[in-house]
Amino acid sequence: MKRRIFLHSGSAVVAAAVTGCGGGGGGSDAAVAGDAGTAVSSAELARNSANLGGSTGTPSTPSTDAPAPQPQQPEQPTSNVPGIGYPFGSRLTPYVAGILPNNASNASMDAVIRSAYDRWKANGIVDVPTVPGGKALRFTSSYITVSEGMGYAMLLAVVMAGHDPNARALFDALLTTVRARPAYSIPTHGRYLMDWRLTANGSSTDAAGGGWNAMDGDLDIALALLMADKQWGSGGSWNYKQEGINTINAMKAWNMKPDGTTKGLGTPDVSRTSDYMIGHFRAFAKATGDSYWSTTVIDRCYWLINRMQTVYSPSAGLMPDFIVQTNTSAPVPSPGFMGDGVATEMYYYANAQRNPWRWGTDYVLSGDVRWKNVVNKMMAFFKSDTGSDPARTATGYHLDGVAVSRTYPDWTSKGMVGPQLCGAMVDPAHQAYLNSLWTYNANNFVVSYYESELQLIPMLVASGNWWTV
Structure with missing residues (x-):
């Protein structure tokens, strides 16, 4: 287990980040020995240090809400960009449910996002020395990138086409790196999964990623590939749709259990809650025709989270970073050191903080x-805990709602605040808080890795600019 310390500039706050071990892998139920056998962490930043698991249970029947009134309902398309199926700002498909911020116009929100994206790209996108034509989203000075970051970057590139004239070239350069660095330790399926962490020069080594995958990175990469097919078609140098389907099928074989539970690598009965990307699973079912993703997997994720x-x-209404004992009928929060290999896995922390983004996004698109x-439940807690002031959000929470630590006014975890944008979109009761969240993120956008992406992508969703396949 390797630890790194990140100092947030302009603040006395120091956040410890851990590399090496967290429930992102898959494979057989037999534990794999050694460092390469521990499941991989991919939420790498701002972890100061803490699982649940279980059997299938009885899934609930999906239901949908009628669309709620939306004062800032996305308008009809205002541009028609040749060669781009869904240009940024066009809002071609209104959300089926939920609300949007009503304290900012579409034009002003788009301006904020364009500026943030340009800053993010200038700061984070780098060439990969050992991959001709390859680019990456920079992680640290020691490791050029992680697969999680590559997934975030690919999603941003595909959605920002229409603003960024080089979006497709960027996407292809990122994909070039992804495919040049497969998860070489995974038999058969590894060529369609990415080695989860690369060295400073972009190479794969046993001491870096070890040739294992991190499921959250590959989940985002797969969805980005499907979205790229919708955005640009698959008639160019890459067959985006087929590449996406290849990765989806590889994850099903390596990262999933038959009952729909995501599994760890060395510890297959460990499941990371932030891997429950419900909207992705719906897209995978549509692309592959495999209802396993839209029924078995989503039902299982809901059962685990509801428990x-x-x-x-x-x-x-919180949930831990990791759930353990998923091979039993009574899964529990991790006691620690079983997913990312840290002591905070039982808390709502650096992994679970992404959940409002993933699940709020799915709700506005699906109405489930x-x-x-x-x-x-989560948003009611956050409003109460912060007095509806996003700047008062803690850096993490025990499941009873007690803060793990509070650092404001010196520093507020943007990665803990950004995803709440999507959470607040699910109900008109959160309108005032949603407005505050938009203002906070727009005025406090940072370009440092992980926090930046956990602000920018939820801002795209909250502004009405998100879409799926």
């Missing part, structure tokens, strides 16, 4: 009320 909220966080209900 976490009901049994372990009835007042706050199960995920509205899950997120509503």
